[in-house]
Amino acid sequence: xxxxxxxxxxxxxxxxxxxxxxxxxxxxxxxxxxxxxxxxxxxxxxxxxxxxxxxxxxxxxxxxxxxxxxxxxxxxxxxxxxxxxxxxxxxxxxxxxxxxxxxxxxxxxxxxxxxxxxxxxxxxxxxxxxxxxxxxxxxxxxxxxxxxxxxxxxxxxxxxxxxxxxxxxxxxxxxxxxxxxxxxxxxxxxxx
Amino acid sequence: xxxxxxxxxxxxxxxxxxxxxxxxxxxxxxxxxxxxxxxxxxxxxxxxxxxxxxxxxxxxxxxxxxxxxxxxxxxxxxxxxxxxxxxxxxxxxxxxxxxxxxxxxxxxxxxxxxxxxxxxxxxxxxxxxxxxxxxxxxxxxxxxxxxxxxxxxxxxxxxxxxxxxxxxxxxxxxxxxxxxxxxxxxxxxxxxxxx
Numbered sequence: 001x002x003x004x005x006x007x008x009x010x011x012x013x014x015x016x017x018x019x020x021x022x023x024x025x026x027x028x029x030x031x032x033x034x035x036x037x038x039x040x041x042x043x044x045x046x047x048x049x050x051x052x053x054x055x056x057x058x059x060x061x062x063x064x065x066x067x068x069x070x071x072x073x074x075x076x077x078x079x080x081x082x083x084x085x086x087x088x089x090x091x092x093x094x095x096x097x098x099x100x101x102x103x104x105x106x107x108x109x110x111x112x113x114x115x116x117x118x119x120x121x122x123x124x125x126x127x128x129x130x131x132x133x134x135x136x137x138x139x140x141x142x143x144x145x146x147x148x149x150x151x152x153x154x155x156x157x158x159x160x161x162x163x164x165x166x167x168x169x170x171x172x173x174x175x176x177x178x179x180x181x182x183x184x185x186x187x188x189x190x191x192x
Numbered sequence: 193x194x195x196x197x198x199x200x201x202x203x204x205x206x207x208x209x210x211x212x213x214x215x216x217x218x219x220x221x222x223x224x225x226x227x228x229x230x231x232x233x234x235x236x237x238x239x240x241x242x243x244x245x246x247x248x249x250x251x252x253x254x255x256x257x258x259x260x261x262x263x264x265x266x267x268x269x270x271x272x273x274x275x276x277x278x279x280x281x282x283x284x285x286x287x288x289x290x291x292x293x294x295x296x297x298x299x300x301x302x303x304x305x306x307x308x309x310x311x312x313x314x315x316x317x318x319x320x321x322x323x324x325x326x327x328x329x330x331x332x333x334x335x336x337x338x339x340x341x342x343x344x345x346x347x348x349x350x351x352x353x354x355x356x357x358x359x360x361x362x363x364x365x366x367x368x369x370x371x372x373x374x375x376x377x378x379x380x381x382x383x384x385x386x387x
Binding site: 053062063064066067068070071072087088089090091092093114115116119120121155157158159 | 249250251291293295296297298305308316317320321324329331333335336338339340341342343344345
């Protein structure tokens with residue numbers, strides 16, 4: 001009787017040990033599978049991007065705003081790690097790089113705000129920016145086209161709108177279907 | 193005959209003086225011709241460095257954004273030295289354009305904003321009406337070694353932007369034929385604030 005009890009406890013112990021070793025392996029396998037599926041979102045071909053200077057279009061956009069959008073775009077696109085390299089406008093080394101896309105940004109609408117007015121009234125004085133953002137191949141084929149907004153409504157200086165706008169543009173590019181396919185074959189248009 | 197002798201002796205006596213006068217005038221003419229050149233080179237070499245307090249908003253070399261420091265034009269470079277940090281510089285020759293702008297900002301930063309938010313009976317809003325200051329914004333466009341275009345924005349005390357711009361122009365920076373937005377922008381903003 002005592003021997004059978006002992007055998008039972010040994011069997012239980014072996015089963016427990018087997019479960020302990022088997023489950024993490026299974027979990028590890030699941031994690032690896034999940035990682036590989038997430039990894040599939042990364043484009044097979046790593047593209048680089050050249051950021052062109054912001055065109056004011058028909059909008060009376062202050063030059064400081066144009067420069068701020070341009071500089072913030074470079075920072076935000078680098079942060080996404082979506083592109084192999086982010087080139088500046090005029091960079092001569094871009095000719096040596098392969099798979100380069102060009103990001104063109106044209107101002108469409110600009111509502112100048114006032115920090116003081118925002119602080120006093122809260123509901124008015126917002127600085128609003130709307131731009132058309134195009135991602136093109138070197139041959140001029142449009143890969144991605146979006147109208148993106150950026151504004152500052154409550155706290156912060158007027159230039160903060162450019163930071164928000166650049167972040168939205170980078171987000172749009174990251175979330176676009178082009179980004180997951182990695183092939184500039186389809187034209188994606190939309191508004192954010 | 194006498195006259196001839198006198199004349200010869202006279203000529204002989206005064207000839208060296210004439211020659212000296214000629215030499216002297218030649219030397220003087222040479223000096224006067226080279227003097228402006230010397231003056232120009234001296235101006236270029238010994239131009240006093242210019243510096244002013246500024247807040248770096250973004251884009252200048254490796255300077256930290258929204259950092260306050262000293263913006264100076266020294267020799268052939270434009271430098272920005274943040275408080276307690278190593279300075280960063282850009283060669284004046286690489287500056288492609290300079291733009292001036294103006295902006296009205298609330299003073300006091302985050303602590304003041306928080307104070308105004310929690311102030312009772314809308315007291316913070318009343319404070320906001322008076323707690324703003326006008327600044328100049330100096331926007332620079334420059335290129336790096338690979339000819340890539342960079343932009344930098346500085347915020348300076350009212351009136352200082354024009355001085356920095358003039359200093360850069362005096363050191364050879366060419367400015368494109370655009371209109372600075374200082375007066376225009378300030379006027380628009382003032383109108384909006386008075387509404």
